Amino acid sequence: MFIAVIDYGSGNLKSAAKALEAASNNININSKIVVTSDPKIIKEANKIVLPGQGSFKDCCLGIKKISGLEDALNEFVLIKKKPIFGICVGMQLFARIGYESQETKGFGWIDGEVRKINNINKTLKLPHMGWNQIELIKDFTLFANLKNKSHMYFIHSYEFITxxxxxxxxxxxxxxxxxxxxxxxxxxxxxxxxxxxxxxxxVILENFLKWEF
Amino acid sequence: MLKNRIIPCLDVKNGRVVKGINFVDLIDAGDPVEQAKIYDEQGADELCFLDITASNENRNIILDTVKKTAEKCFMPLTVGGGVRTLEDIRNLLLAGADKVSINTAAVSNKNLVKESSEKFGSQCIVVAVDAKKVKENKWEIFTHGGRKSTGIDALKFVEKMESLGAGEILLTSMDRDGTKKGYDLDLTKKVSKLVNIPVIASGGVGNLEHLHQGIKIGKANAVLAASIFHFGEFSIQDAKKYLDSKGIPVRI
Incomplete structure (x- = not known):
């Protein structure tokens, strides 16, 4: 299997690529993981991972700056309908619009907005940083072998409201x-x-590698 | 519910751990990657590397250490020590650090915190504050590993850093560092209440109760310690079990 980790100048791609390698070793899947921004290579991929760090605006600009990348991603996701995994701001980019630093259009694959977390009259610290438990709302393929209320690592100040x-x-x-x-x-x-x-x-990365859509 | 974090810190000099864990089964006790793996297995919530390499020629060694650690440990990693420029920050992030802590340069070059948080995002910019008590209810910022007084009021400084875009404060009491007498709780509490970004308490941990006090009394979001974990006195699990028994939310 060929997985492309999309490189558009945003943050820590090495960790995502290495974790995917470890996940594929865990489940004995023969996979090739490539960090790339080349639309031609992305076309060839079976699945893609879209990481993201920094602001919504900067991530959008980063994608637009690379010739052909935005179109390649839209084609991969909307026309070819191959699996994509967005991480952190990578997920937020699925939204129609983001309001971090300035109003910026996202991919609009899922109708929603990205807004600053309500810190309830400054009683909560932002960024939301550290380990929090997730509530699994649905029985979903990518949560196989994962217990409800598992701890995951967060570091963000904006949330996806869909x-x-x-x-x-x-x-x-x-x-x-x-x-x-x-x-x-x-x-x-x-x-x-x-x-x-x-x-x-x-476990989630393993499930993504196993995911047959 | 968001949990309080326990963060072991490793001092790294020329690519070697200065005060390492004394475990017999460790192949190379001076290898930071080996030590990081142990903390990973023990369930540490984050790792912190403090690079104390003195000479400029050897400064790139830390990048290699970070790279190797990020390949093995799938957990958050903060790296600090000698971070002076946007280029330093970029290199550490590309090597696999999730957060970079800025100490002396945050004082000498205020633009660095602003520019780096705009460029890389506040979430990865930690300002490491070394503070010393100068009189009742007054603390000053010290730089260069606590050797140089700046005359800057610590409380005003942390507020300033927050407004410039820092995503977190790593607060070390220079009076308590290395004493094993516990955190400076007054200072920790004042800073925690003042800023709306997370605060990591550091400096002075000698036992598990000190970690508890840092969170309960000092209101810190995370507690950092070095020697109590390195010398095998306590494991990360010991610390978490203790905090849990005291009603502190931790990830077990």
Missing amino acids: REKDCIVATTNYGNSITVAVAKENIFGTQFHPEKSQKNGL
Whole structure:
């Protein structure tokens, strides 16, 4: 299997690629993991992982800056309908619009907005940083072998607010209920970092590698 | 519910751990990657490397250490020590660090915190504050590993750092560091209440009760310690079990 980790100048790609390698070793899947921004290589991939760090705006700009990347991703996801896994801001980019630093258009694959977490009159610290438990809302393929209320590692100040409630597959509590995993057909994303969530995170990556959509 | 974090810190010099865990079954006790793996297995919530390499020629060694650690440990890693430029930060992030802590340069070059948080995101910029008590209810910032006084008020400084875009404060009491007498709880509490970003308490841990106090009284979101874990006195699990027994939310 050929997995492309999308490189558009955002953050820690090495960790995502290495965690995918470890996950594929765990389940004895023969996979090739390539970090790339080349639309031609992306076309060839069976699955892609879209990481993301920094602001929504900068991530959007980073993708637009690379010629052909935005189109290649849209084609992969909407026309070829091959599996994609968005991590952190990578997931947020699925939204129609983001409001971090300025109003910016996302991919719009899932109807929703990305807004700052309500820190309830400054009683909560932001970023939401550290280990929090996730509530599994649905019985979902990518949560196989994962217990409800498993701990995952978070580091973000903005949240994905979607109108497509059916797409919400996991939430966590930080003052309010926050959407932390979304799924729609071939599209999957998590607000937390599976590549930083020790064993629990690797389980999700293993499930993604096994996922047949 | 968000859990309080326990963070073991390793001092690394020229690619070697300075005060390492004394475990008999460790192949190479001076190898930071081996030590990191142990903390990973013990369920540490994050890891922290403090690079204390003095000479500039050897400064790139830490990048190799970070790279190797990130290949083996799928957990959050903060790296600090000698971080002066945007390029230093970029290199550490590319090597596999999730957060970079800035100490002396946050004082000498205020633009660094602003520029780096804009460029890489606040979530990866930690400002490491070394503070010393100068009189009742007053603490000052010290730099260069606590040797140099700056005359800057610590409480004003942390507020400033938050407004410039810091995502977290790593707060070390220079009075308590190395004493095993516990954190400076007054200082920790004041800083924690003042800023809306997470605060890591550091400096002075000698037993597990000190960790408890840092969270309960100091209101810290995370507690950092070095020697109590390195010398095998307590494991990360011991610390978590103790905190759990005291009603502190931890990840077990």
